[in-house]
Amino acid sequence: MPQRNPFLGAVTAVALTAAAIPAAAADVERGRQAAQPCIACHQADGAGNAALGYPRLDLFAEDYIIQQLQHYKAGHRQNPLMQPFARNLNEQQMADIAAYYGAQQAAVPTPPATDAALLAQGEKLVHQGDWDRHIPACTSCHGPDNRGVGASFPALAGQHASYIESQLQAWRNGTRSHDPLNLMLAVAGRMTDSDIKAAAAYLAAQPAK
Amino acid sequence: MYSRILMTTAFSLIMAHSAQAADKVPVKLPDFEPEQYVHTAPTLADLDADESIHPELRKVIKRGYDLFMNTQQLRGENVFNDMSCRNCHLGEGRKHWAAPIWPAATTLPDYRGKNWQVNSLEERIAGCFSYSMNGKPPAYGSDNMLALVAYHQWLARGAPVYEKNIAGRGFGKVADPAQTPDYQRGKKVFQENCAICHGADGQGQRVNGVVQFPPLWGDGAYNWGAGMARVDTAAAFIKHNMPLGQPGKLSDQEAWDVAYYINAQERPQDPRFEKSAAYTREKYLNFHRRTLYGTEVNGRVLGEHNNTGAKPFLKPEALRSRTFD
Numbered sequence: 001m002p003q004r005n006p007f008l009g010a011v012t013a014v015a016l017t018a019a020a021i022p023a024a025a026a027d028v029e030r031g032r033q034a035a036q037p038c039i040a041c042h043q044a045d046g047a048g049n050a051a052l053g054y055p056r057l058d059l060f061a062e063d064y065i066i067q068q069l070q071h072y073k074a075g076h077r078q079n080p081l082m083q084p085f086a087r088n089l090n091e092q093q094m095a096d097i098a099a100y101y102g103a104q105q106a107a108v109p110t111p112p113a114t115d116a117a118l119l120a121q122g123e124k125l126v127h128q129g130d131w132d133r134h135i136p137a138c139t140s141c142h143g144p145d146n147r148g149v150g151a152s153f154p155a156l157a158g159q160h161a162s163y164i165e166s167q168l169q170a171w172r173n174g175t176r177s178h179d180p181l182n183l184m185l186a187v188a189g190r191m192t193d194s195d196i197k198a199a200a201a202y203l204a205a206q207p208a209k
Numbered sequence: 210m211y212s213r214i215l216m217t218t219a220f221s222l223i224m225a226h227s228a229q230a231a232d233k234v235p236v237k238l239p240d241f242e243p244e245q246y247v248h249t250a251p252t253l254a255d256l257d258a259d260e261s262i263h264p265e266l267r268k269v270i271k272r273g274y275d276l277f278m279n280t281q282q283l284r285g286e287n288v289f290n291d292m293s294c295r296n297c298h299l300g301e302g303r304k305h306w307a308a309p310i311w312p313a314a315t316t317l318p319d320y321r322g323k324n325w326q327v328n329s330l331e332e333r334i335a336g337c338f339s340y341s342m343n344g345k346p347p348a349y350g351s352d353n354m355l356a357l358v359a360y361h362q363w364l365a366r367g368a369p370v371y372e373k374n375i376a377g378r379g380f381g382k383v384a385d386p387a388q389t390p391d392y393q394r395g396k397k398v399f400q401e402n403c404a405i406c407h408g409a410d411g412q413g414q415r416v417n418g419v420v421q422f423p424p425l426w427g428d429g430a431y432n433w434g435a436g437m438a439r440v441d442t443a444a445a446f447i448k449h450n451m452p453l454g455q456p457g458k459l460s461d462q463e464a465w466d467v468a469y470y471i472n473a474q475e476r477p478q479d480p481r482f483e484k485s486a487a488y489t490r491e492k493y494l495n496f497h498r499r500t501l502y503g504t505e506v507n508g509r510v511l512g513e514h515n516n517t518g519a520k521p522f523l524k525p526e527a528l529r530s531r532t533f534d
Contacts, residue, residue: 128253131300134236136453141406143416150414152405174233180405182234186454189233 031100047106063151122202158208237457273360289520305377380445395470426474439499443468477518
């Protein structure tokens, strides 16, 4: 069980980001080289792998990718597959990889709408939330179309349902706990399995960037 | 009897939620007083399910909901800053301690100390447009005003008229701070807890031109006549609603300090401005004794300017006095 990390405040986040400015401007071509280890799971176009729950990377903001790699490297975010890769990356490589995936546009087919009731439940949570249970809408922070806001609020629209689901479960059970101000921890902790399935299914069916 | 049953239900719901989330991030909100009326406002799903509602009325209520959630659609016409109703009235205007809007439908017309006269529901809504949205209210009796009124009234379904002892009304109160609210301490609280969404400069964030997180001061924010400009009101809103999803996270002192810091920044002029900020403060002291308007903070008098933000006038005509003498 990982310890709650001390990464709590925006001040810390700013300090970390400031310290992480790479020497040279991020470069897509260098990023393509540095991303070779990523491609096995996340694909060259960043499409990820829905069946295995590997996230799409093409829809994440570059700053978000950099931040997550930093968190893996520092151990704030834990994953046995990602951490060894992240530990081997320097700041320049992280920035280049982020630039590379930021330039991709993966062709991921929209998942078929199989369960209308589930999607309707998801739509409600995503756009309205459930305030009687202190669950704000996803759009409150992740953007009007859930395509992300800045470095802190990743894009969700078009992401694989398997990944969204596993991350919400991870926030809920505490295996992921590096969010600024516990913002996600608080929300996911109040979601039921059914909420999580519904929100993930709906978000996955939305158009990405 | 009705209210007591509702109250018991609401209590147990709150307990259940607190318990569920307690191991992660607890929700800390004030308890309701035993004799208070506890209202559970209906949801949009309830509206769709209620066959007694005429389809045309349902349409109007939904129009009101849509205006309430995205008031920016009236930008340049009725709204001249970056605010929508839902930014202060969280949870679709239904949420306890986030200034639920339905009590306006069951308690108005009533006398309001803010303008020393009896106000209708439309006039109360006009107040929000004039101050919090630094704008010009939709005309009394207009389609949009009707739609907003209809949404308020729908949320009040089943609530007793003129019952004023209402649980979770307004933003609640935060106990007086142990230390006088302080700008520098408030700035630190802001940077650590608010800046991630509202920006280090308090100017909020936009996504493709759409307001995502509203600015808290400056031209895009509520003006000097808005209820949120009162330090105690802002402290209560923050304490019981911020950061989003974490009611009660900040200590009372932190809530006061950050409310002071935010409300010690400049914002568009009070539409009631006359002569000078000091004069206006004195004239509306019943309101402004709770704001920093017309007082000196960090070497300058707040509100001593003629900046009305993006609004090309000072005072909307809708703000008018009446007398029955």
